[in-house]
Amino acid sequence: MAKGVTPQSNDASKWYTDVITKAQLADYGPVKGTMVIRPYGYSIWESIKDEFDSRFKKTNHTNAYFPLFIPKSFLAKEAEHVEGFAKECAVVTHSKLKVENEKLIVDPNSKLEEEIIVRPTSETVIWSMYKKWINSYRDLPILINQWANVVRWEMRTRLFLRTSEFLWQEGHTAHSTEKEAIDEARKILDIYQDVVENIMAIPVLTGYKSESEKFAGAVETYCIEAMMGDKKALQAGTSHYLGQNFAKAFDVKFQNENNKEDYVYATSWGVSTRLIGALIMVHGDDQGLRLPPKVAPIQIVIVPIFKSDMDKEKITKYTKPLINDFEENNIRYFYDDRDKMSPGYKFNEWEMKGVPVRIEVGMRDISDNIIVFSRRDNNTKNQIEIDKIKSYFSNLLDDIQLSLFKQAKNFKEENTYQTKDYTEFKKLIKSGGFVKCGWDGTENSENMIKKDTKATIRCIPFSQKVDGIKCIHSNNPAKYEVIFARAY
Numbered sequence: 001m002a003k004g005v006t007p008q009s010n011d012a013s014k015w016y017t018d019v020i021t022k023a024q025l026a027d028y029g030p031v032k033g034t035m036v037i038r039p040y041g042y043s044i045w046e047s048i049k050d051e052f053d054s055r056f057k058k059t060n061h062t063n064a065y066f067p068l069f070i071p072k073s074f075l076a077k078e079a080e081h082v083e084g085f086a087k088e089c090a091v092v093t094h095s096k097l098k099v100e101n102e103k104l105i106v107d108p109n110s111k112l113e114e115e116i117i118v119r120p121t122s123e124t125v126i127w128s129m130y131k132k133w134i135n136s137y138r139d140l141p142i143l144i145n146q147w148a149n150v151v152r153w154e155m156r157t158r159l160f161l162r163t164s165e166f167l168w169q170e171g172h173t174a175h176s177t178e179k180e181a182i183d184e185a186r187k188i189l190d191i192y193q194d195v196v197e198n199i200m201a202i203p204v205l206t207g208y209k210s211e212s213e214k215f216a217g218a219v220e221t222y223c224i225e226a227m228m229g230d231k232k233a234l235q236a237g238t239s240h241y242l243g244q245n246f247a248k249a250f251d252v253k254f255q256n257e258n259n260k261e262d263y264v265y266a267t268s269w270g271v272s273t274r275l276i277g278a279l280i281m282v283h284g285d286d287q288g289l290r291l292p293p294k295v296a297p298i299q300i301v302i303v304p305i306f307k308s309d310m311d312k313e314k315i316t317k318y319t320k321p322l323i324n325d326f327e328e329n330n331i332r333y334f335y336d337d338r339d340k341m342s343p344g345y346k347f348n349e350w351e352m353k354g355v356p357v358r359i360e361v362g363m364r365d366i367s368d369n370i371i372v373f374s375r376r377d378n379n380t381k382n383q384i385e386i387d388k389i390k391s392y393f394s395n396l397l398d399d400i401q402l403s404l405f406k407q408a409k410n411f412k413e414e415n416t417y418q419t420k421d422y423t424e425f426k427k428l429i430k431s432g433g434f435v436k437c438g439w440d441g442t443e444n445s446e447n448m449i450k451k452d453t454k455a456t457i458r459c460i461p462f463s464q465k466v467d468g469i470k471c472i473h474s475n476n477p478a479k480y481e482v483i484f485a486r487a488y
Contacts, residue, residue: 002287002352012230017159019280023289023353026159033157033164037273040353043297044276045167049147051199051294052169052271055191061143061171066125068149070117074124078249084216088152090118090164118151123217123242123268126172127250134174134264136255141184142174160277161234161488168272174264176256178243181265182220185239188269189222192237200275201292201405202226202282203412204236205434205483207459210446215268219243225458225483227412228281231432233458233485236278239269277488282408289354290376292404293397300326300333300393301350305343305362312337318366322359322389329394351376356400357393377403425472425484429453434485438478440471449473455484 004022006014020026025041028034037045053063069092075085093115098107119125126144133139147169154162171188175181189206196202204224208214214221218240226236244263247253252264283290293299302322304315319335326333336346343360350358358374365372370383373393377400384392415433419425428435430453439445439457449472450456460480469478 002348005286005288005352007286008229008284013158015284015286016277016280019284019288019352020159025276025280025289028159031164033154035159035163035165037167040297041276044279044291044295045273047295047297048195048200048275049169051195052191053145053147055195056145056169056171059143059187059191061145061173064144064146065148066122066129066146068119070119070122070125072115072117074128075117078124078217078246080217080245085120085152088154089120090151090153092116092118119148120150120152121268121270122146122148122150122170123172123246124250127246127252127266130174130247130264131250131252134252134254137176137257140174140176140254140264141180143171143184144173145169145171158277158488160280161274166273168270170270171268173267174247174252175266176254176262176264178265181243181267182241185220185222185241185267185269188239188267189224189237192224192239192269192271196224196226196236196275196278197405199292199294200279201294201401201408202236202278203405203409205459205461207461207483209238210457210460210482212443212446213457215240217242217245218268219245223459225485226278226282227408227415227434227485228278228488229284229411230281231415231485233434233487234274234278234281235458235487236275237269237271240267242266242268283354283404287379288352290404291354291356293356293401296354296356297332298334298350298353298355299331299397300357300359301346301355302333302335302359302361303343303346303350304335304337305360311363314363314366315361318386319359319361321386322371325389325391325393329391331394331397356397375400377407420470420472422472426453429455429484429486432486434458434483436481436483437472438466438469439480439482440474440476441479442474445471445473449484453484453486455486458483458485458487 005018008015024038026038027036029036094106095110096107097104149165149167151165154164157163173184193204196204204226206224209221209223220241222239224237226234228234246266247263253261256262306312356376360372369386371386372383374381417428418436460482466478466481471478
């Protein structure tokens with residue numbers, strides 16, 4: 001157990017916060033509910049962001065930027081959408097401050113004619129622009145993504161998972177047909193699954209949301225759901241087929257190939273910095289972070305152990321072939337020769353920060369012609385002869401990446417259950433994990449289960465076989481087989 005970190009088994013919530021602060025990922029901002037993402041945490045976000053961004057661009061999406069401020073009247077145009085976000089909206093009512101009696105106050109004379117909403121999501125402002133840009137089928141599709149910050153005035157906040165302001169990407173696309181829009185939304189979900197599983201080493205379930213859990217204003221919401229280390233679910237990403245709802249709200253029409261006027265079909269989709277929270281809770285342990293190499297800001301750290309400047313010089317010369325190999329293989333490394341910290345302090349620091357591989361080099365290692373290294377994924381120590389290092393560590397990082405994914409996948413599978421009995425269902429939900437069962441498709445059964453267990457339908461798998469299956473609550477024939485879990 002790392003110094004100052006609460007064991008997960010004692011208090012998972014306190015452990016989570018301890019790891020974030022001790023690993024220097026983030027800190028609390030001066031306004032309640034806000035967070036400061038520190039350089040190390042932001043580097044992780046940049047790695048994730050770059051992976052998504054490259055895939056979006058390969059599928060012909062382009063980045064743009066839209067205003068942070070949205071007229072209140074825009075949100076009012078799509079009733080279901082605004083109802084879903086109304087309780088979370090931050091509202092700007094005045095345009096300036098003034099000093100009065102040596103106190104800084106809101107200038108009462110600066111009240112805005114129309115209140116402005118600080119962006120909770122960008123559908124409304126983007127569709128107001130699409131109305132200007134779309135006239136004909138020749139203008140479609142529009143495939144735009146935005147990297148931005150949004151504000152949702154959360155009452156109960158938690159670093160990375162729920163904060164009043166967070167970073168995310170939001171894609172907004174416009175299409176000439178329903179099929180094209182649905183295909184787009186599903187394509188994006190595949191991209192989300194690819195990055196989260198193959199880059200972040202987090203296995204996910206895919207499917208779509210129930211009517212009560214879908215995005216406000218969507219026809220269908222598709223999702224990826226992940227299991228955290230405490231067996232709760234986390235919605236890791238969503239993609240929405242919006243139908244013609246926003247096009248009708250903003251009167252966005254186009255002339256189709258038959259010269260007939262029709263409303264545009266739409267999608268929206270997003271992931272956020274809550275993925276860093278997922279990364280912590282899926283892979284972290286009582287020693288701190290365990291980062292998959294593909295997202296780690298530092299993949300390998302070298303800690304020289306020296307007592308004199310002469311020793312330091314010899315170690316630097318000895319590790320030169322090692323560093324050359326790292327650079328040839330594009331490995332992100334850090335040579336930690338800080339002389340104000342002890343080797344033990346450095347070991348603990350890099351262990352806490354989840355660096356996949358730590359190399360220790362002392363004078364004895366030079367004499368033995370070896371490189372000693374530790375793997376963070378399984379906390380084992382190994383050694384290799386210096387003349388055998390060619391591409392060794394590149395392959396090792398691949399092995400660690402796969403190892404972390406397999407560990408997470410095994411954990412998810414070991415804690416996924418199937419039942420037909422409601423009493424057993426409630427016991428399983430209480431102990432934690434995913435529970436697969438039948439659901440009759442009614443809002444009443446869904447609500448009663450939520451009331452009894454605090455569990456929600458995390459996803460309805462795309463592949464369905466419900467013959468002979470009954471609803472876990474009503475005992476009526478099941479319309480769907482679904483995944484229930486308690487969630488963040």
